[in-house]
Amino acid sequence: MPALKSLLRTPWFWGIIGIVLLLSLNVVKDPTYLAVGINPATGQLAGNLLDILRVSAPIIMIALGMTFVIATKGIDLSVGSIMAVGGAAAMELLRALNAPSSFGAMFTAIGLALLLGAVLGLVNGLLVSIVGLQPFISTLVMMLAARGIARVITGGQNTNSQNQPFQQISNGQVLGLPISFVIAIAIVVVVTVIMRRTALGLMIESIGVNPDASRLAGIRPRPILITVYVLSGVLAAGGGLFTVSEVMTVDVSGTGYQMELDAILAVVIGGTSLAGGKFSILGSTVGALLIATLNKTVLFLGVSAAATPAFKAIVIVLLVLLQSERVRTFVLQAGRRRTRKEVVA
């Protein structure tokens, strides 16, 4: 019973419930929804679930970066635009190299994109930590600027290119799973290990809860803030790579457009508070999967384009309601009703 109770208190638990409910909706529409089969033409596993995993990869990446930014009481509105920068750089470079099957070209493109992401993240980090601007504004500026940078990189064109290995990132499979998803999960694991095996995670949380006290306790806030924004920038560029690898085209106005909102939603659904402090990487990953499931469900159910945002809104509201203490208390102990807002006096 206590285990169940604590599970109910875990925000990502509700994320999983949400995913299950959405999948059930799809199954109701089509009982074979969950079926996974082999596509005879491509020899790959195919199924709706695999599609969900694949499209979740970029969201997982940006949600992961966003998690740490939010844990420091910040926010990164620029991830969507940085995705476009990463994608634009990769496409433009691959097009210039014109090496349709070269692994070298792929790695160069990836390296360039990640580097650009790091640089833009660094600018965010410097603005927030050294100049002391509010994260919302710093990254809002970067959101505008990076979108422009993506356009400048391609000269305003929606550049496409050809490179077989690069295309495989989002279109290939390993162990029956989409490669991009496997890479994303590997990155999640690596980052989790770094955060929890070192004290970086603790320090990020500490700064997020109380920056003044953390400074007095000997934590240097600046390098940590910079690290967090650089990480977010790099992961966003990575997310951009996944996105452009899908179709080998960058859409400088569309790639990553408003994806920052998806990332923030994923993080919050995963239980990391926008007020900073404790973060949950697992939660954000579940959140990202939920967003991907939601996007795909809308398509599968054939919800009209017009109604899509409303449908999303309803799902979000239901989820946050389920997560709220008030509703939970009401559900858990309908008899013994009592709510107590913690007031830290």
Added chain:
Amino acid sequence: MSTTVSPPSPSHGTEVPVRGLAISRMWGRSQSVIPTLAAVLLLVAMLVYAELAYGRVFHAGTISSLLVSFAPTIILAVGMTIVILSGGIDLSVGAVVAFTSVSGVMLMNNGVNGWVAVILMIGFGALFGLVSGVLIQYFNVQPFIATLAMMFLARGLASILSTVPVQAPEGAPILALATDWKIVDGPKVNDFVLTPGFFVAVLVVVGAFVLLHRTRTGRTVYGIGGAENSAQLMGLPVARTRVLIYILSGALAGLAAVVYTAEVGGKAQNVTGIGWELDAIAAVVIGGTLLTGGAGYVLGSVVGSLVLAALAMIITKDGGIRPEYLTIITGGILLAFVLLQRVLTARRRK
């Protein structure tokens, strides 16, 4: 009793604000006004620069277009200021403008009395605000998320209502809001023309100023933004006020929709207002209000809106911008703005 130090005179160190030191007193009080003053200064600088570089800025036609066309932005910025002062944010305003304008015009087309429809538009806006407010206050949903959900909802409902533009019937009362009132009739278009919509914005600004500075509710807004727990413990009506803040923001979004719809000749559309929430937030920030809440002025946000207007005007007047660079330049100027403001206010901290 235990001997603690007893002071021979009421001297509490030099930094204690003591009555009578006029200059230091003024300084101490003016601190929170400085960012707003900086914004005013920068606005004037921008306008003067534009006049020198391109001409026709201090020109009756230009000024009246600026004022009239930015009336909806100003109304939104006012609502956003109140929300941000309380430490929250409202991302839904742009979408609420879309929903209220589409629904309002459709009501008019379906025979609902024009004025009633206008009232309903404001009412629908308030309803979205109410939902956000309740989610935030009673279900502990973070404002960013609650209002994001309302943004999706309002945009979605607007699209469900109609994905084609709807047009208010000929002679609908809402159109009266865009009547041109020629105040100075100059040659050609060099007239000083204002519309009732502009005066609505002025009334909203005045009303918000009075609300924030002359009512207990307004002071509670600042209290919540400064320290919510303290406000709660001080016995202020936090819950009621917060819900009210979001209702107000929603209602003002509805009002902005009314003014904007009138401005474009009674046409309403589901794609209206995309990104307006960011404009409103930018205006508030440029106007010197802290995003963390508790400090700022509604008049600053008006200045912030005008700064955005002036910026757009300069870009248009220059006319030489490459489209790829547009957002880079907008972002760069926004950055330069907050940086300058920061430099100007740096002396606030020792």
Added chain:
Amino acid sequence: AGGSGAGGEGGGDGDLTTVGFVAVGPEGGWRNANEQAIKDAFTQDAGFDLKYAPAASPSDQKSQLDAFATFVNDEVDVILLTATEASGWEDSLELAKEAEIPVVLLDRGVDAPEDLYVTRIAPDNKQVAASVGSWAVDTFPSGAKYFVLEGVPGLSVVNERNEGFDSEVDGATGFTKVGAQTANWKTDEGKSVIETVLKANNNDIQFIFAQNDEMGIGAAQAVSAAGLTPGTDVKIATIDGTKGALEALSEGQLSFVAQYNPFFGDVAVDAVQKAIAGESVESTIIVDSATFDSPEAADTALSEGLGF
């Protein structure tokens, strides 16, 4: 008053004609090509000083209204307007009329009396979309199950392209609309939408109408990924005629590309010069657009540099 600076009565910069261009800005390949064509036509050598004012975002009418007002107040000689939205322009146009500034509409039209502007120069959206429709009717004599990939819901282009397409397809025998979804003009969303739509319909779709090239290219990839062959199992038709689409057509990924001709800078210069000279101009100038329905046609078009 006035007079100083570039805006003054066209006399500021020698004898150049000041042209204010209220544009849409970065939206996609088509828009880039079109606006570049305008810029290339209205050069200083040709006697123009072009002031280019892109919208804050491709669907933001308000920033266009503001730019328009600024040009009117600056009393430029001519205003070129590519309206993001057809409606809502009447007051602005009246203001320009009061200021005696001729307005030439490019690409998108406006819902306003014709006496408020000189002319509208554009390919016809409805006509172009109708060409897709009639091709589809011809190609699928016994009908088809089809799906429409739409742009951002609510834009007038989207509505017009739907209208044009439907005018041919509605009532044609055997045509069943499986559904329509927005992919927001984007390639990756186009792929994602079609991928799921195919699964939801057990691959039982024969035809996809993509309202722009980008979405169509994404759709083609989804079709391939589902193990189907584009062009054989599922035919895809798109509108615009970008280089990428022509290449895809040449490779057989797409089956039909209806060009939406962006190259009408010279026509615009001509109209503007006539307007200034006080000569009469036709109230609509339709720019002819080609259609390409085979790999060969695509190759020819590419070699003629028709792609953009």
Added chain:
Amino acid sequence: MTESLPIVEVRGASITFPGVKALDEVNFRLLPGEVHTLMGENGAGKSTLIKALTGVYQIDSGSILIFGEEKRLTGTASAQAAGISTVYQEVNLCTNLTIGENVMLGHEVRGPLGINWRATHARAQEALTRMGLGHLDTRAPLSSISIALQQLVAISRAMVTDSKVLILDEPTSSLDAAEVETLFSVMRRLRDQGVAILFVSHFLDQVYAISDRITVLRNGGFVGEYLTRDLDRTQLISKMIGKDIEALRALGSNRQVDARDRSATPVYAAEGLGRAGALAPTDIEIHKGEVVGFAGLLGSGRTELARLIAGADRADSGTVRLKGKKVNVTSPVSGLGNHIAYSTENRRDDGIIGDLSIRENIMLALQAKRGWLRRIPAREVDQLVSTYMERFSVRPNDPDRPIRLLSGGNQQKVLLGRWLATDPELLLLDEPTRGIDVGAKADIQETVAELAEAGMSVVFISSELEEVVRLSERIVIMKDHEKVGEVVNGPDVTAERVVSIIAAESEEEAEAQAEALAEGETR
């Protein structure tokens, strides 16, 4: 006093937080015209009871009666409507507003044009004047005054309304004697007007000076209600801690006879250490194993000096030598790196990391010192945590509880553990005993003595001068952001004499007095 009908009565109230029974069947009565003190150790449940009375928390069982009528208090506003005004333990005001606004928030004077600010500020001024704060500018931002003054402002605020009940949770913990005296005279006046006052303090002297009746809580439970005159201090303390207090009495302080050899190279030596606007250039030396007390009025610059020594603020003048070696201590990081630890006076804002657990709060500074790469092994952390939690008997004994859920006193203990864990050579304790119960206070004093014995140098800052005098070997006297003298402790040195140095009219006089005292010592 005649036993009249209680204004407020609590019967068998219980409150349970996840894992803690904060109140367990507590009874409490507050009579009109009395000052009633609530006593108990840290975490006994005093603040919780108060919050139950003021509607912040709802009780799980039991009942609250106001004027004999059972009431369900649903929020602070409803308590205020019922005539209960409260000053909570930690200052709860809005620092973004002006002093006057804070005093009047929610009670602004309104005219036909909305709030009448002139009248509002005038009433605020009146309220402040009653608290002896007439010199404050009501239009200045609250953030411009010290925590102590803020506390007084909070009290002024509680007196703006004509409340029948006034609740003061540790109002005196940051006040100096004169301010306490002003407060008490106001309290007496209100009491005589029939206001019922509930008072919490850990200062026994104050309790006996002001209160008529005492209710003692222990571990959330109700111990009893007593007339102050019937209960002597020994009895009171043993009721609070539940055991005999002789152990406490034998507080190890014979430091006053300690004669230390100060010829060796000092552990810490600063010359001309200062910071414009905060502290005039100061020379100071601290030797190994020495306890140095900083004495001075509120706002005299004790905290500033400590912060400069620790690197919490950056000095803009002066040279610092550690064991003879010149170093730059410019940040808390370099301070900790040089084995200097600083425990702040502002526990809530600069001390605790609220959402982190006790465990994380204890290990944080040590971890920061070791760098983020080398995470302290779990076993070492467990050991550290259990060591310090036991040493200071932190309650509740659950290292995974977020620290913000601890009572004020227990938070202080955890923080002390944090600093000791970094193994400092110089430990600066700024008001470490503020808001701490007698038992814990004794523990901390004892710890300080032990640490010094073991060779650590300690700077001890406290507004309670007797504590400083009892504990320190040397006393640095501060005034108006300047060091005005230094006294080596000795039998002649008493709190009163230190006060007279501080109170000296001029700097020369202060120096002369300090010298006289020092000579008296050598003779």
